[in-house]
Amino acid sequence: MDTERSRRYLVALTILTLIGAILRFRELDGQSLWMDELASLHSGKMNTWEESMGTGRSGFGFSGFISYQFIQLFGDSDFAIRSLSALSGIALIPILAEFARRVRDEKAAIFTAALITTSFFAIRYSQEFRPYMFPTMIMWACFLYLIDATTIKTRSAIWVILGLALVFMIHTVAAVTISIMLFVMTTCKFIEANSQKDPTSSLKKVLSSFWLGRGSLVTLTSICILSLGLITLPTLLGDSDDDTHSDWIRPTPENAHLVLLEEFLGYESEGSVNEGFAEIAWIMVLSSPLLALLHNRTREEPQSIWKEPEWLLLASALGTFLFITTYSEEIRPLFVVRYFSFSMPAWFLILGIWISRTLDLGMERFDGNGEARTITAAILSILVISTSITWLIQDYDYYGTEQKTDFRGMAEWLDSNIDNNSHLILVQPTPYYWEEYLERMDSNLIIDYNSWGYLQTYHKMRIDNYNHSVVIVASMGQYPDILAGELDETHIKAEEAIFYDGHIVVYTHPGVDWR
Numbered sequence: 143m144d145t146e147r148s149r150r151y152l153v154a155l156t157i158l159t160l161i162g163a164i165l166r167f168r169e170l171d172g173q174s175l176w177m178d179e180l181a182s183l184h185s186g187k188m189n190t191w192e193e194s195m196g197t198g199r200s201g202f203g204f205s206g207f208i209s210y211q212f213i214q215l216f217g218d219s220d221f222a223i224r225s226l227s228a229l230s231g232i233a234l235i236p237i238l239a240e241f242a243r244r245v246r247d248e249k250a251a252i253f254t255a256a257l258i259t260t261s262f263f264a265i266r267y268s269q270e271f272r273p274y275m276f277p278t279m280i281m282w283a284c285f286l287y288l289i290d291a292t293t294i295k296t297r298s299a300i301w302v303i304l305g306l307a308l309v310f311m312i313h314t315v316a317a318v319t320i321s322i323m324l325f326v327m328t329t330c331k332f333i334e335a336n337s338q339k340d341p342t343s344s345l346k347k348v349l350s351s352f353w354l355g356r357g358s359l360v361t362l363t364s365i366c367i368l369s370l371g372l373i374t375l376p377t378l379l380g381d382s383d384d385d386t387h388s389d390w391i392r393p394t395p396e397n398a399h400l401v402l403l404e405e406f407l408g409y410e411s412e413g414s415v416n417e418g419f420a421e422i423a424w425i426m427v428l429s430s431p432l433l434a435l436l437h438n439r440t441r442e443e444p445q446s447i448w449k450e451p452e453w454l455l456l457a458s459a460l461g462t463f464l465f466i467t468t469y470s471e472e473i474r475p476l477f478v479v480r481y482f483s484f485s486m487p488a489w490f491l492i493l494g495i496w497i498s499r500t501l502d503l504g505m506e507r508f509d510g511n512g513e514a515r516t517i518t519a520a521i522l523s524i525l526v527i528s529t530s531i532t533w534l535i536q537d538y539d540y541y542g543t544e545q546k547t548d549f550r551g552m553a554e555w556l557d558s559n560i561d562n563n564s565h566l567i568l569v570q571p572t573p574y575y576w577e578e579y580l581e582r583m584d585s586n587l588i589i590d591y592n593s594w595g596y597l598q599t600y601h602k603m604r605i606d607n608y609n610h611s612v613v614i615v616a617s618m619g620q621y622p623d624i625l626a627g628e629l630d631e632t633h634i635k636a637e638e639a640i641f642y643d644g645h646i647v648v649y650t651h652p653g654v655d656w657r
Contacts, residue, residue, distance in 0.1 A: 171221035174550035205273035230279040231268025245451035249519035254494030256523035260530035326457040391475035458488035553579035619643035
């Protein structure tokens with residue numbers, strides 16, 4: 143482990159962080175908020191923070207609380223609310239670099255930072271107003287403190303426990319990842335302490351020494367989070383039994399591990415600069431424990447194998463992966479790529495440490511001062527940055543291709559083309575997706591009804607009874623035209639406007655000028 147940061151490490155990390163900031167803030171508000179972001183915004187714009195905590199479908203409402211507080215401070219524009227995730231994604235770069243430096247060295251730190259800087263997954267979810275990148279940043283900042291903590295410092299302990307408790311309650315998968323990591327961290331620290339005990343010491347004495355010494359903060363944190371888990375267990379079980387949480391989730395894909403790594407690193411396509419890298423990364427992950435054992439044996443003074451960081455990182459990465467895939471197979475679908483955001487840093491850290499160990503094993507004999515290894519790690523990091531940005535900007539054209547449902551554009555169309563509320567406006571699936579943008583435009587339009595599927599009986603009765611001459615339907619692309627075939631005898635389709643993942647249809651009585 144490097145004890146001091148070198149100047150070139152700080153310069154390299156600064157450059158990577160600046161690149162990460164550019165990639166995350168570029169076109170941050172260029173596209174409309176999509177369905178889940180508008181749901182988060184709706185939750186955060188309740189009248190009180192208490193109300194904001196009671197609207198989420200998953201977790202325990204704390205994401206609504208965070209959204210509420212952030213909106214109160216910085217406003218509710220698309221740029222403002224997405225900046226919470228963008229800033230969190232930027233902060234995650236030095237956090238992971240420092241994590242890698244402390245558990246390994248600067249070579250691992252810079253390579254890890256290069257991976258997270260240009261990660262397709264990390265950039266994508268740093269540009270969404272959703273409870274993923276912010277809690278991921280908080281969680282890994284807490285574990286960064288825990289890996290070196292040897293004694294309890296009251297103020298720091300409080301902040302670490304509160305931080306992990308907050309993330310624990312934001313998302314169920316985050317709670318699983320935190321629980322796995324705390325269990326493995328506590329176990330490894332205890333095994334290490336037990337292996338270093340005096341042969342005459344009893345187990346009771348070792349436990350006492352452990353709880354009062356280097357394992358005290360980790361143990362205290364684990365006990366607090368365990369208590370929180372027991373308190374919230376009924377809610378967790380209730381969520382598990384609620385099929386509405388998974389009715390939209392697709393079955394777990396084949397080769398789920400490769401699908402996940404391709405999301406982290408960038409979609410794989412024929413001829414792409416990163417073609418085949420997901421398979422290579424998977425081999426690196428699986429071989430990391432063997433590499434750690436081999437590298438440990440080559441040291442002049444081998445350390446306890448339980449001090450190696452791979453155990454904690456593999457538990458986070460593969461433990462979360464196995465939990466989600468097993469749960470999906472045995473209980474209900476849960477494989478949603480964004481749910482892996484909380485364990486995503488562990489995958490990058492494993493790859494960064496793998497590169498560092500490989501360079502040491504291959505070059506240590508003829509590179510006594512480590513200069514050649516450092517230069518090689520820098521070259522590899524530059525290759526990662528250049529190939530990833532090439533794929534992101536040119537091959538995939540992320541900022542031009544990665545589209546979201548254009549609620550903003552549809553709201554602007556409604557406001558520009560309709561100048562009164564005499565028309566019936568029906569939307570799918572819920573009105574606040576459009577009302578948020580109409581409100582920002584100071585529009586006087588009112589959404590009359592909404593539907594989560596096909597036209598319902600009371601919608602048709604409303605249209606027939608009041609003899610609406612103009613009916614306007616705004617829908618997300620995944621929903622059918624809910625009036626198709628229902629108004630053929632009384633209305634005609636007068637106009638249709640197409641948007642990304644959405645459309646607006648105007649129905650009128652024959653001969654009626656709706657504008």
